[in-house]
Amino acid sequence: MKQGWEAVIGMEIHAQLATETKIFCGCAVETGGEPNSNTCPVCLGLPGALPVLNRRVVELGARAAMSLGLEIQESSIFSRKNYFYPDLPKGYQISQYDKPFSANGQLTIMTSERDDQGRAVEWKPMTIHIQRMHLEEDAGKNVHDGLPDVDRFSYVDLNRAGTPLGEIVTSPDFRTSWQAYDYVNHVRRVLQWVGASDADMEKGNLRCEANVSVRKVGENEFRNKVELKNLNSVRFMQKAIEYEIERQIEAHEKGEAVNQETRLWDEKNNQTRVMRSKEDAHDYRYFPEPDLQPLVVSADFIEQVKREMPELPDSMRDRFMDVYELSYADASQLVAERDLAEYFETTARFTANPKMSANWILGELTRELNNSGKSVSESLLTAEDLAELLKNVDSGAINNNQAKEALVEMFATGKTAAVVIREKGFEQVSDSGAIEKIVEDVIAANPGQVEAYRGGKEALFGFFVGQVMKASQGKANPKIVNDVLKQKL
Ligand code: ZN
Ligand code: MN
Numbered sequence: 189m190k191q192g193w194e195a196v197i198g199m200e201i202h203a204q205l206a207t208e209t210k211i212f213c214g215c216a217v218e219t220g221g222e223p224n225s226n227t228c229p230v231c232l233g234l235p236g237a238l239p240v241l242n243r244r245v246v247e248l249g250a251r252a253a254m255s256l257g258l259e260i261q262e263s264s265i266f267s268r269k270n271y272f273y274p275d276l277p278k279g280y281q282i283s284q285y286d287k288p289f290s291a292n293g294q295l296t297i298m299t300s301e302r303d304d305q306g307r308a309v310e311w312k313p314m315t316i317h318i319q320r321m322h323l324e325e326d327a328g329k330n331v332h333d334g335l336p337d338v339d340r341f342s343y344v345d346l347n348r349a350g351t352p353l354g355e356i357v358t359s360p361d362f363r364t365s366w367q368a369y370d371y372v373n374h375v376r377r378v379l380q381w382v383g384a385s386d387a388d389m390e391k392g393n394l395r396c397e398a399n400v401s402v403r404k405v406g407e408n409e410f411r412n413k414v415e416l417k418n419l420n421s422v423r424f425m426q427k428a429i430e431y432e433i434e435r436q437i438e439a440h441e442k443g444e445a446v447n448q449e450t451r452l453w454d455e456k457n458n459q460t461r462v463m464r465s466k467e468d469a470h471d472y473r474y475f476p477e478p479d480l481q482p483l484v485v486s487a488d489f490i491e492q493v494k495r496e497m498p499e500l501p502d503s504m505r506d507r508f509m510d511v512y513e514l515s516y517a518d519a520s521q522l523v524a525e526r527d528l529a530e531y532f533e534t535t536a537r538f539t540a541n542p543k544m545s546a547n548w549i550l551g552e553l554t555r556e557l558n559n560s561g562k563s564v565s566e567s568l569l570t571a572e573d574l575a576e577l578l579k580n581v582d583s584g585a586i587n588n589n590q591a592k593e594a595l596v597e598m599f600a601t602g603k604t605a606a607v608v609i610r611e612k613g614f615e616q617v618s619d620s621g622a623i624e625k626i627v628e629d630v631i632a633a634n635p636g637q638v639e640a641y642r643g644g645k646e647a648l649f650g651f652f653v654g655q656v657m658k659a660s661q662g663k664a665n666p667k668i669v670n671d672v673l674k675q676k677l
Pocket of ligand 2: 202355
């Protein structure tokens with residue numbers, strides 16, 4: 189960013205709550221169905237149809253709110269947000285306005301600036317104020333087809349109408365595009381972690397908008413802000429914010445106006461462009477939804493949701509560093525996904541060697557997962573089997589290279605460590621009598637080297653180890669070989 193300027197960024201995220209049915213009716217929430225097949229009088233907005241709040245939305249909303257450090261309000265009110273659009277059959281969206289489901293969030297995220305290659309420079313904690321997360325219904329979809337002025341048709345698909353959303357709004361706390369990027373990734377991960385949302389931006393079940401303005405360092409007032417929409421991935425969002433910051437600084441410096449408007453990210457041209465200007469600013473005429481009671485959440489309900497919540501990733505990361513003495517980098521990587529974190533804990537428990545377990549999971553196992561495109565939950569190599577393999581390495585029964593080869597086989601076939609070690613003939617000779625015999629043969633066959641070693645050329649020790657291993661076809665237990673050699677030489 190240009191010297192003397194700072195950016196002011198606030199984020200809005202719409203996260204689809206992972207329910208099986210819609211927020212105010214029993215229609216299924218599913219993607220890819222025949223258009224308008226998952227609809228009923230309620231979500232079609234037919235006159236006289238009445239909404240009934242889905243209890244599961246409140247449960248998942250409570251999980252989402254807790255995972256983001258928000259306070260759940262004892263009582264919240266649904267309101268009608270009035271606007272006209274073809275994908276909104278009632279002419280209003282049922283949302284929440286002055287009394288949202290949750291508010292006053294304090295969320296600590298880890299964030300870092302990035303170097304030219306996009307690598308994190310230094311991770312630091314940052315506290316974000318989340319003003320609110322309210323519950324609302326999604327609209328349907330308009331689908332445009334054909335060529336303009338030739339055979340252009342627009343269709344309305346209401347399968348998505350009535351899908352439950354949590355809208356998460358922050359204060360304008362962010363000063364760089366990477367802070368916003370790290371925040372959205374944090375939110376995505378915790379929502380997935382607690383099972384509140386699939387939070388997949390590609391599938392559109394997590395959508396974000398950024399409000400961006402710039403000002404001179406030291407200024408207290410805000411200048412005109414631009415709302416960025418259509419951000420289909422976190423990376424595009426970061427690029428769009430970055431572009432927008434530079435564009436606004438340049439305009440202010442040239443004395444040009446920065447209009448309060450909505451802009452879209454144009455992926456092909458790597459720039460933002462105007463979607464609509466201030467003239468169509470909406471006046472939604474909110475008023476309380478007369479067909480729904482205030483949503484009252486009891487302390488018991490909140491207690492129950494709290495009890496069912498899994499340990500959150502940041503707390504798990506800190507615990508891994510504390511209890512298992514892992515580095516910040518390793519612990520962070522392990523909690524990138526809940527399944528991976530649980531896989532690690534199981535492996536570490538069985539091996540009683542957490543550091544070794546972490547190394548193998550982040551190294552060999554991760555490589556196999558990446559190569560095969562599988563997730564850890566799809567891995568044929570279970571945590572218990574991996575632990576069994578690592579115990580064989582720990583005891584010296586097989587060496588690292590053999591274990592790596594065995595892991596590849598176990599990952600591909602789902603066979604146990606014992607079976608693969610036997611099939612590959614990795615079983616080491618740990619019988620010291622057999623090893624003594626080989627050592628004696630090697631000593632007898634190399635009198636010159638033995639004399640030199642005994643005369644002080646200690647570097648030759650490696651030569652003897654090599655000869656013994658060769659004679660045993662690599663199967664001799666190296667620890668025992670070392671001991672026996674030292675004794676006999
Ligand atoms: Zn319906
Ligand atoms: Mn909304």
